[in-house]
Amino acid sequence: MGVTEPQPATAPAASTAAQYVPQSEAAQALTAILQTHYLRYGVIVSWALALIVTVGPQLGGAWLVLTLAAGAFRGWVERRVAARVGSGYGLVFPTVATVTTCAWALAPLIAWFSDASFGRPLAMVYLVSGYMLVFTQLRSSPRQAAVISSPYGVAALICLGSLWGTPDFWPFVATVPFVAACFFVHVVMTMVKEARIRAFQDHQSHLIAELETARDRADAANEAKSAFLGVISHELRTPMNGVLGAAQLLSATHLNSTQQDYVSIVRNSGDSLLTLLNDILDMTKIEAGRMEFDNADVDFRDLHGRISGVASAQAQAKDLSYRAELNGEIPAIALGDAVRVGQILQNLLSNAIKFTSDGEILFRVDGRRLSDDRVALVFAVTDTGPGIATGDLQRLFEPFTQLDGSSTRRHGGTGLGLTISRRLAEIMGGTICVDTRLGEGSTFTFTVEAEVLSWAHEPPVEAAIEDAVCERALRVLVVEDHPVNRMIVEAWMSSAGHVTVLAENGQMALEACAVEAFDLILMDVNMPVMDGLTATRALRNQPGPNQASPVVVLSASARSEDHEAGLAAGADAYLNKPIDFRALAEMLVRCAAGREAVRQAA
Numbered sequence: 001m002g003v004t005e006p007q008p009a010t011a012p013a014a015s016t017a018a019q020y021v022p023q024s025e026a027a028q029a030l031t032a033i034l035q036t037h038y039l040r041y042g043v044i045v046s047w048a049l050a051l052i053v054t055v056g057p058q059l060g061g062a063w064l065v066l067t068l069a070a071g072a073f074r075g076w077v078e079r080r081v082a083a084r085v086g087s088g089y090g091l092v093f094p095t096v097a098t099v100t101t102c103a104w105a106l107a108p109l110i111a112w113f114s115d116a117s118f119g120r121p122l123a124m125v126y127l128v129s130g131y132m133l134v135f136t137q138l139r140s141s142p143r144q145a146a147v148i149s150s151p152y153g154v155a156a157l158i159c160l161g162s163l164w165g166t167p168d169f170w171p172f173v174a175t176v177p178f179v180a181a182c183f184f185v186h187v188v189m190t191m192v193k194e195a196r197i198r199a200f201q202d203h204q205s206h207l208i209a210e211l212e213t214a215r216d217r218a219d220a221a222n223e224a225k226s227a228f229l230g231v232i233s234h235e236l237r238t239p240m241n242g243v244l245g246a247a248q249l250l251s252a253t254h255l256n257s258t259q260q261d262y263v264s265i266v267r268n269s270g271d272s273l274l275t276l277l278n279d280i281l282d283m284t285k286i287e288a289g290r291m292e293f294d295n296a297d298v299d300f301r302d303l304h305g306r307i308s309g310v311a312s313a314q315a316q317a318k319d320l321s322y323r324a325e326l327n328g329e330i331p332a333i334a335l336g337d338a339v340r341v342g343q344i345l346q347n348l349l350s351n352a353i354k355f356t357s358d359g360e361i362l363f364r365v366d367g368r369r370l371s372d373d374r375v376a377l378v379f380a381v382t383d384t385g386p387g388i389a390t391g392d393l394q395r396l397f398e399p400f401t402q403l404d405g406s407s408t409r410r411h412g413g414t415g416l417g418l419t420i421s422r423r424l425a426e427i428m429g430g431t432i433c434v435d436t437r438l439g440e441g442s443t444f445t446f447t448v449e450a451e452v453l454s455w456a457h458e459p460p461v462e463a464a465i466e467d468a469v470c471e472r473a474l475r476v477l478v479v480e481d482h483p484v485n486r487m488i489v490e491a492w493m494s495s496a497g498h499v500t501v502l503a504e505n506g507q508m509a510l511e512a513c514a515v516e517a518f519d520l521i522l523m524d525v526n527m528p529v530m531d532g533l534t535a536t537r538a539l540r541n542q543p544g545p546n547q548a549s550p551v552v553v554l555s556a557s558a559r560s561e562d563h564e565a566g567l568a569a570g571a572d573a574y575l576n577k578p579i580d581f582r583a584l585a586e587m588l589v590r591c592a593a594g595r596e597a598v599r600q601a602a
């Protein structure tokens with residue numbers, strides 16, 4: 001399959017290069033003059049000072065007043081036409097500039113025809129400096145400079161004419177090539193410099209265009225990566241549903257100890273694959289700036305118990321001592337994302353246990369009341385492991401980095417856990433730091449502030465749904481295109497005493513829903529013929545026996561936006577693949593209690 005170079009990428013280059021399109025000569029001249037607008041008055045005063053000292057205050061003062069007035073008028077005109085630069089303004093600017101230069105050209109004439117001994121040398125200085133000022137100020141437009149400096153040429157011809165028939169005539173003429181050569185060099189060097197500047201600007205615009213093209217390609221690649229990971233998420237979770245589902249069903253049968261060990265290996269390996277997949281998806285969300293947090297009530301006693309329960313079991317399996325401490329003022333309920341906070345703490349505890357061969361794991365939580373509704377929390381995980389070398393600390397939080405990169409390393413992993421944990425902590429407004437001593441152990445500290453909803457625990461209220469039991473057999477429609485997944489769900493439903501009807505796509509599901517009512521509909525999302533979201537919307541919009549039946553979306557994606565899309569289509573809850581049959585059992589209990597109870601699961 002051929003690959004074509006993307007054409008739209010040239011558009012940004014054109015728009016960027018347009019910033020450097022050369023202006024007209026008049027526009028360039030005016031721009032240059034406006035940049036040095038206020039310097040002209042300083043030059044006028046300096047010329048007037050020399051003229052007053054040479055020819056007297058009357059003539060010098062008169063020239064100063066006339067030239068300042070001409071300069072003010074010229075500045076007014078320049079400001080008026082400045083807004084029309086690039087659109088054309090005829091001969092207004094060069095005409096006004098040439099006329100006002102006539103006032104300047106009077107200075108060399110006054111000095112030349114005065115009786116002062118230094119009059120003629122001063123006039124020569126005025127003529128040369130006048131030309132130099134014009135050509136320097138209008139360096140980008142030599143033709144404009146030649147026109148505007150023409151009054152100096154007229155003044156020079158008048159001075160030359162006054163020398164006709166005198167011995168000084170030919171020496172004066174001889175100075176013309178000398179001065180002309182100087183101005184020629186000046187103009188040429190200026191044009192070369194301007195050409196280099198334009199070449200640099202063109203090169204810069206080309207580089208900017210290439211950078212914009214590279215940025216667009218990088219954005220497109222990043223979007224393609226996100227889309228690819230979304231597809232991979234579905235494609236991996238769908239077969240993993242079959243693997244883990246079959247392992248769960250197999251573990252519920254009569255197995256000997258060896259078979260139980262094999263099933264446990266299958267389930268643990270599958271859980272590890274899911275963890276890896278979730279880490280990659282989290283990293284992609286963080287890099288794309290799409291990481292979302294679900295701020296809800298966090299019960300710290302429950303959070304601490306769940307985290308310590310898992311960590312204690314892991315430590316016990318390695319014959320490590322595990323100790324947990326709560327110090328300071330710990331709130332009962334705070335606002336935050338319990339899942340993400342738990343993810344950070346579990347990563348820190350798992351790493352501590354994984355890299356510690358013997359000794360103790362200490363999980364300490366310190367709370368400090370900042371105000372009546374604000375608390376600073378410090379979670380510290382201390383181990384007695386090998387510690388971390390100072391040179392390795394810089395690489396510790398880099399993605400896909402293992403400090404032991406050898407082929408014989410004892411500990412596996414992708415190196416994403418600490419990277420994701422630090423990024424999540426920073427998004428929450430917190431931080432993760434490490435204090436370590438080689439050979440003695442390490443302490444990882446997660447610090448974050450949280451809004452306090454309650455400082456004291458209220459008497460627990462038992463939810464009725466927790467104790468409810470599904471007392472009757474339910475009719476469940478399972479809409480799933482994967483035959484292995486259909487078989488596993490049907491087998492589990494049968495073992496629980498429920499009746500299952502199977503459909504391979506959304507169209508078959510709608511046909512089944514048109515003829516009989518179901519207590520629950522399990523709807524996969526990605527299916528041929530008709531996808532699950534389209535079928536759910538059609539089910540809700542068309543009158544029938546199942547218009548108000550509970551619908552639970554089976555999502556092979558862990559992304560919250562995909563879950564929200566299912567709920568927006570009319571589903572009442574969602575279950576991630578691979579299906580956790582304990583969560584499915586709870587969903588059936590909720591279904592027996594009514595559709596509203598199912599919605600609470602979302």
